[in-house]
Structure formats: C-alpha cells, structure tokens
Amino acid sequence: MKLKLIGIGLLLLLLASCSSTKLVSTWKNPDNVVFDAYQVLVVGMVKDDAARMEFEDRFVHALKEQGVEAMRSIDLFDVEFTLAERSEQELKEVEEQLLDKGFDAILFTKVVGAENRRTFRERINNIDKMMLRFSNDYLEHQDIYYNSEYYDSFNVYHAETSLYCICVGKEIELIWRGDVDVTEPENVNKTIDSYIKLITRSMGEQDVIFN
Template identity: 30%
Template sequence: MRYFLWFLYVVLFTACSTARLVESHSPYRAEKPKIEKILVIGMTPLTEFRESFETRLQKEFKKHDVEAVTSISVLNGKLTPGENTEQQLNNLEKYLLEEGYNTVLLSKIVQVESHKDLRNSLYSLRGSYRSFKSDYYANQGIFQGDDINSDTKVYHTETSIYTLPENRQRELLWQGEIDLKNPKRVKRTIKQYVDLLISSLKWDGVLP
C-alpha cells in the first residue's frame, strides 16, 4: 500500500510539473545519520537561480527542525567559484566542522539533452564521488558555464548529501536525480524541484 501511494503521488505530481524524480539512493541500510546542520550549495553560474534555490531549500529544512545555511552567505570570501584548489576545500571542510556543520548538500546539472536524444539516453546514479570535496572539486567548472540556456531541453540534475564525520567511514548519505523539462519560470521550477526533493528525502528516511 505504501509503495502504491508513493507511485500515485509521483504520477500526479509529475503530470503537471517540470520536475520528475528519476531515482534516489542511500547507502545506509540501517539507521541513517541525523542531519543537524547542513550547508546548501547550488552549483550553477546563474546567481538568481542559485540564491532562490538555496533560500527555498533552507526554509524547507527549517520546517523539519534542520538548521540549513546557504552557500551564498558562507562561501563568499572563502571560495572562488570554479577556481579552488584541494587545499582550499580542505580548509573549508575544517571551517565547517568547527562551525558545527555535519552535512553538505550539493545540487548540480550533470547532463543536458534535447527531446530527440532521450530515447537513446542511459541515465543512472553516478555515485562516483566519495566526499563533498571530491564532488565539488570535480564539478566546480559549472559555476563558469551556462547550465540553463534553452527552453527546449531536458536537464538532468543530481543532488548529493555528504556527511562530515571526523572519523569518516562513509560520507555519502543520500543521492537523487531529478529531471527538469523546459524550465521556463525560475520560481515555479525551483518550487517544484525543492518540493520533490524534500518528499524524496522523507520517503528515504533521511528527513523525519
């Protein structure tokens, strides 16, 4: 019954939405680490999109008693978008631990396709990054690109939540992929994206 209700929700939600959940995954089979304080990073060169996304997600996390902080309010002066060394990211991680953060969320566009390419597309969770540092470092070029530039595309996005344990054994807490189809209106697209993201986190037991 539970799976049927989730399937029904996805069908009804995506029928009138530009956002569609492709899949999600958490390597934790048993009890998952609790998100206490999380840094939200939207990896996009579009400042308006990034700020709106991070702020809306921050508000949604707050509804679930999670302290969330936007990267725009934290990273200015600490990182230069697209131009950071591994040492700078090590310093950032140290700073985050000192400030009480135990998780980091990275959200980014990983692939863009036209409609005619979709039938030949193979799209699945990558899971190739072991930490938020390796993920951020490998994809920071996104900040200097133009990742939303047409209304005739399908944008494949990936959101990952990493833990920041001092004695790390496993850092990836959750990962999900959401497709955005023809994202024309920023506010509407972000609302649908964040709503679907939060619902997925609750379904997978990452949020209460």
C-alpha cells in the same frame, strides 16, 4: 490491439512530458539506515549568482520548516572562492571550517547534463487507423506543413542532489543522492519549489534528515 497499445504508450509519454520535474532514481548509503542532520549547508552549483541565491534561499527555507538548521553557501563562501578553480587541499580546509562551525551535512545540487528533445504530436485517437489511401494519409497529417507545434522542441536538464555527512575523523561521505529530470520550465519559481518538494519528500521516505 498492438496499435492501441502504442497509442496508449504515446499518450503516457505526452502526459509525462507535461511534468516539469521527475525523480529518476535515488541511492542511499546502506551503512546509514537512518541519518539525522542538525545543521546543513545548502550548496547550489549555479554560475548565475541571482539564480544560486534564489535556489539556496528556498531550499534553506524548506529545511527550516522541517526543523533543520540550514545556511546558504553564498552566505558562507567568500565571493572570490567560486571565481577560480580550487585545489583538493583548499576544499579540505573548507571541510574543517564547516566542522568547526558545527555543520554536520552538505546538501549539494548541480546540473550534470542537458539534452534537447523533440516530441512528435500524434493524433492519438486516430493512431489505429490504417492509411490505405494517399489522400487520407495526406489530410490526416498535412498540418506538418503549417502547424508550428506539430514538433515541439524543449530542453531536459539532468540535476543531481547529494547529501554528504561531515563526520569527525572521517572523510566526507555520500549519504544519499537523488537524480531528477527537469523539463525546461515556464515558471522558474514553481519549478524550484517542485524540485525541492520532490527531493525533501524522497529523503523523508528513506529516513534521511526528515523522519
């Protein structure tokens, strides 16, 4: 029975690894039961301008489909702004500019870490067999030598999307945050769409922007 349970656990692990995006956790500010935003600045902290533009463009489109006005940060920030380290005072000035322009929220996405993982491709249907003979054990696992997919190495990126409120007379405060694991995607566009749908659905379920 124990071996069967291990087999089921490994199967679930393998199935989970097929998913390109997975919501790991969320946090919502307890002081804000419901939060509505009318004009949101979408910020994707990505070094590559083309990737940043694609991500922000798709997120802005998703927000507008939900009736929320949004703008890409790449359209607002000067190109030179992201080329050098900025001070706290400079960021405060940006916050004031956003407030003056009518923005009431910032949706900020970044990759906070990455790790390399290796999955062990077990033969699930035979995992409860006891290898009492060397020949059986060898024959069962000999493809370790020649099957390049027996070990599958891939990257998992830990991404974080945070929603900040731009409130008059207050410091910009965190309203909501979602942590997502993104498995190295085969199709970047589909992964971006999946990520955005995951985030917007979760925010909607928690009465954040979408309700």
